[in-house]
Amino acid sequence: MINQLALRAARLTADLLGHTSVRSDFAVLAGLEEFGSVSQADLGRRLGMDRSDVVAILNRLQNDGLVQRSTDALDRRRNTVTLTAAGRRHLNELEVQLGAVQNALLKPLSAGEQQQLTSLLLRTLDAERDCPGPN
Amino acid sequence: MINQLALRAARLTADLLGHTSVRSDFAVLAGLEEFGSVSQADLGRRLGMDRSDVVAILNRLQNDGLVQRSTDALDRRRNTVTLTAAGRRHLNELEVQLGAVQNALLKPLSAGEQQQLTSLLLRTLDAERDCPGPN
DNA sequence: CCACTTGCGTTGGCGCCACCAACGATCCTA
DNA sequence: TAGGATCGTTGGTGGCGCCAACGCAAGTGG
Numbered sequence: 001m002i003n004q005l006a007l008r009a010a011r012l013t014a015d016l017l018g019h020t021s022v023r024s025d026f027a028v029l030a031g032l033e034e035f036g037s038v039s040q041a042d043l044g045r046r047l048g049m050d051r052s053d054v055v056a057i058l059n060r061l062q063n064d065g066l067v068q069r070s071t072d073a074l075d076r077r078r079n080t081v082t083l084t085a086a087g088r089r090h091l092n093e094l095e096v097q098l099g100a101v102q103n104a105l106l107k108p109l110s111a112g113e114q115q116q117l118t119s120l121l122l123r124t125l126d127a128e129r130d131c132p133g134p135n
Numbered sequence: 136m137i138n139q140l141a142l143r144a145a146r147l148t149a150d151l152l153g154h155t156s157v158r159s160d161f162a163v164l165a166g167l168e169e170f171g172s173v174s175q176a177d178l179g180r181r182l183g184m185d186r187s188d189v190v191a192i193l194n195r196l197q198n199d200g201l202v203q204r205s206t207d208a209l210d211r212r213r214n215t216v217t218l219t220a221a222g223r224r225h226l227n228e229l230e231v232q233l234g235a236v237q238n239a240l241l242k243p244l245s246a247g248e249q250q251q252l253t254s255l256l257l258r259t260l261d262a263e264r265d266c267p268g269p270n
Numbered sequence: 271c272c273a274c275t276t277g278c279g280t281t282g283g284c285g286c287c288a289c290c291a292a293c294g295a296t297c298c299t300a
Numbered sequence: 301t302a303g304g305a306t307c308g309t310t311g312g313t314g315g316c317g318c319c320a321a322c323g324c325a326a327g328t329g330g
Contacts, residue, residue, distance in 0.1 A: 019318090021286060041307055050289060055309060077296045077307040108259050117255045124243050124252075154289095156315055176278060185318060190280060212278040212325045 021060075024049070026098065028057050029066065029091040032083045039078040066090050156195075159184070161233065163192050164201065164226040167218045174213040201225050 031047045032038070038046075044054040058081060061067040066087030072078040083091070106114045166182045167173070173181075179189040193216060196202040201222035207213040218226070241249045 019285090024287075039307075049287090051308070052290090052310075053288070075297070075307085079308065106259060109255065113255060117252070117259075120244065120248060120252045120255075124241060154314090159316075174278075184316090186279070187281075187319090188317070210278085210326070214279065 021057075022094065024053070024057050025061060026091070026094045028054065028061065029083065029087060029094065032067070032081060033088070033091060037080050037082045039072065040081060041078075043081065061087065064090075156192075157229065159188070159192050160196060161226070161229045163189065163196065164218065164222060164229065167202070167216060168223070168226060172215050172217045174207065175216060176213075178216060196222065199225075 027047055027049070028043065031043055035043070035046060040054050040058065041051055044051045047054075058067060058069065062069055064086075066084060068082045068084055069079045070082070072080045106117070109117065162182055162184070163178065166178055170178070170181060175189050175193065176186055179186045182189075193202060193204065197204055199221075201219060203217045203219055204214045205217070207215045241252070244252065
């Protein structure tokens with residue numbers, strides 16, 4: 001049903017970008033820009049992914065100098081993750097490329113319909129995001 | 136972007152159904168019902184999945200008696216795959232359950248909006264499906 | 271009739287991704 | 301001060317999509 005479209009999206013991103021794991025990288029980078037400097041666990045919670053996977057992604061990103069890990073002084077368990085300048089640049093590039101992918105994917109729809117669709121998707125996502133929390 | 140929703144959908148299906156690989160099974164069963172008895176390669180092409188994966192899924196389904204493989208008399212390379220009565224029954228059950236999942240997922244939307252959304256998704260999917268072929 | 275090419279089913283491996291279990295370190299609280 | 305709770309990390313598991321290679325059958329041109 002809906003998975004079909006997600007698969008198409010994944011395939012297109014894989015085609016246009018080198019077929020490495022850009023999607024999770026982008027998710028983390030975008031999350032960092034949106035939320036600022038956060039701990040890894042918070043990041044995972046807000047992005048809806050597991051702590052262990054966040055670790056792997058951050059290892060990659062840190063290795064590429066896109067992200068900086070520093071132990072929080074107030075709570076030495078936590079790692080405060082910060083976006084570097086290079087990371088911000090890389091995120092911008094990814095946004096451009098993924099925007100192109102999205103355009104290609106939604107090409108058969110008019111501009112108004114595209115907006116309509118994304119609005120509907122975001123609404124269901126937001127509503128869904130609240131559901132499991134407060135329970 | 137869109138992958139988020141797909142993930143939600145996957146999680147919901149995993150919650151409501153036993154977290155085994157029901158999704159691909161359903162895809163194959165639904166494809167069989169839609170296309171009738173077809174060869175495995177045709178099935179894979181129409182569903183947009185790899186031949187090797189179709190093999191694995193068919194092994195499972197055949198083992199559960201939901202599907203029957205028989206070598207085509209006219210072209211002995213091909214395996215004609217047929218839905219058994221049990222397979223059709225199982226498909227119906229899955230349709231009910233997945234319908235419930237879809238309802239839960241799209242609950243925050245009104246009925247009209249739900250229809251609108253699925254229509255938009257199907258349109259982009261259909262348009263996309265033609266694109267890679269004629270090139 | 272014999273290569274040659276094409277398509278089919280099957281096997282095996284790789285990579286991405288979501289999930290779970292466990293551990294040491296650290297913080298918080300009773 | 302002892303016991304839980306949280307954090308980062310490691311390791312393993314399973315689903316899923318993709319590719320390469322094999323053996324076999326069908327068609328095609330010489």
